Amino acid sequence: MKTYIKQLFTILILIISSVVVAQQTSFNNGKSYILEEVTVTGNTNFSETTIVSFSGLRKGQEIIIPGEQISNALKKLWASKLFSSIDIYLIKTEGNKAFLEINLADLPELNTLEIQGIKKKKKEDVIKDNNLTKGVKVTENLTTTTRNYLTNKYKKDGYLNTKVTVNTTEVTNDSIAKSRVNMLVYIDKGEKVKIDKITFNGNEKISSKKLRKAMKNTKKKNFLRVFKRSKYIEENYKEDLVSIIDKYKENGYRDARIISDSIIYKDKKNISLNITLEEGEQYKFGKITFVGNSVYTDEQLQTILRIKEGETYNGVELRKRIADDTKPDALDLTNLYQNNGYLFSSINPVEISAEGNVIDMEIRISEGKPAYFNNVSVTGNDRTNDHVIYRELRTKPGQLYSKANVIRTIRELGQLGFFDAQLLTPDFKNMNPNEGTVDLEYTVVERGSSQIELQGGYGGGGFIGTLGLSFNNFSIKDIFKKEAYKPVPMGDGQTLALRLQASQFFQTYSFSFSEPWLGGKRPVQLSTSLSHTRQFLYDPTTGGANKDKRFNITGISVGIAKRLKVPDDYFTLSQSVSFQHYNLKNYNTGLFTFGDGYSNNLSYTIGLSRNNLFTDPIYPEGGSSFSISAKMSLPYSLFNNVDYEALKEERDALDPTDADDLIRLGEIDQERYNWLEFYKVKFKGDWYTRIVKKLVVKSGLEFGFLGAYNSDRGVIPFERFFLGGDGLGNYSLDGREVIQLRGYPNQSLSSQDGGTIYNKFSLELRYPITLGAQAKIYGLMFAEGGASFDNFRDYNPFDLNRSAGFGLRIFMPAFGLLGIDFGHGFDAISGTTLKNGWETHFIIGQQF
Structure with a gap:
């Protein structure tokens, strides 16, 4: 009986096992159903229709349970990042009909945020950088990334032991049905390590x-x-x-x-x-052979590589001689090929032997086909006309590829000032090594190129008001087209500037226009300017201006500047002719011995300049610019039949304290200066060197000399150099040239009549705070020295007024350059015995 029961039990177990296995097999293989209904349960504020629709499940569709449709529905719901839990259940089946339930819970939203451990002004950055705004979904990823962000942020500032905790607490007794949490972020920076x-x-x-x-x-x-x-x-x-x-x-x-x-x-x-x-053993270079080169001989390649057998092995220098990633225009083997059409070339150094600590190398070269530009295009210019950009391109369709030309194009587009230089990018497309063709697209981002100057302040004994308008991408051909005023005609790369400045002691009006491509075919710049100024003497009885004692200057100039090809095409030759008429009425000062009279200044200026600054003209990271110019008048004393030696002897014999002699002195000077006779030589050079990353050193040198053809006629009282201060012109409008030297009062380092010779040396260390499109801001530290002298006999280039200090520059497209400098003068100015000390200078619209 026991045996029978035992056998019966075994059979029952086998039957049950078979059923279970059959059911499991059926489940794993999945069974097909028609979806009859999908219901939504759980803690959510989304409608059932929205959730079901987003899941991709729909009534009447054929589904397999379990199967891919259910998995995809889960994936879609999780991908929304709106829920903290999601489950899909099979509620029941009726024949081949299936009933599903989606059970989920919404992610909680951020209700309040409290940040502890840092200053209030730093909290806004934390909220912005981590998107911790009210209503944001609080996920585990959000809390983790916030914690990691803050930990790494403060570690980078030297707080190596920074600890950050992020805690959330659910909002209870809330009238709002949504799930919400309050978040506490606690930052323990610890000590700076x-x-x-x-x-x-x-x-x-x-x-x-x-x-x-x-x-x-x-x-x-x-x-x-x-x-x-x-x-x-x-x-x-x-x-x-x-x-x-x-x-x-x-x-x-x-x-x-x-x-x-x-x-x-x-x-x-x-x-x-x-x-x-x-450390290992020291190695030396052995034999270096070139393999695969047919365009250049071994001797030509060796001239660039400059590594000889027997030299100490230098892996870093070898890498730079093949391809220097730190300098896009470096003299290396890669650029040798890239600058001559071989875009698809590759160069790889391979060690073939290292016996006896001597490394024999093969420089394996795959030259490929020369590449030619197929299509060259520009995108992003919504204000600047195409022809203004395309005339600057050094890469043309059908032209042999050259990396140097691409780099030069980027630099010159940046130098235009119409685009954000930091965002200029070349994009190579449709590169076809087999056919040897490539498309190139330049992407530009327009920035404001017009500036407005509207300011008021006190200086020169009264209130000074200034209104200036500068349109740096003007289009004069559209000036009569009503639809072109947005707000002014723009897009042709021309410059139009208007400036009005006035106080009770002076008034100045100026207009200038320049066309950088006269005729549209070659880079020949035409420049014109017209100005008129009026200056009045101070009346001590009224404390105001005496309008009966005035000094007027009217001037006009026309210039041509042409880009040269020799010695290279960074050089520009400029020439201009200018005329100024100086008119004095009852204007007696120490500078002019004739109070009533006039002077005319007709002069010719020729200049040679070279500018290869890197892309951004506001913050150059390399390159240099220099200019040398000579401004001269006609040598009137050679042909006007005036005996200036006799006039000089008569003048020296006169007594300026005698009324009659003073009148005669004025008559003599009127004759000496009716047409100004002079020559003026100037040199200015700036060099920019990147030290590390965007830390840049700017070094500068300036020199100027004003001379006379005829020593008996003497040096003219105009065109003189006034050194010291912020370098901005002030209310003295007598044709003087103002030279910046910070740390001293304005024009305090020259004699009352101005110097005829000066030199200046400067060193400036710059570092950018931001170089964004809306504003470019950089800080600086400077050291400079300079001096001016009344004649060449007293000139000593090393007898300098020295200063040092720091400052800040802000460039905004709409307002130009603004800045402030704090300079410390280490030497005494004329008439004092103590060093000058600290001076504050405000910079407006000056050169970068």
């Missing part, structure tokens, strides 16, 4: 001092260091570890490696870095 020591182990060939110097961004504490702080930033530290190995490679140790590096926490404020090295 500095690097106390950097220790190297295993280095015998290169000293620890040299290795620490190779670490450009990671420095140990040193109170003398100004620009590189001793804070620890992991990203910079990792880069510096690579720099250490590069230092070894530069000295022949190609196998050098870092075995380990560690951080030792000395206390809450200080850490030490320990770096253990394995």
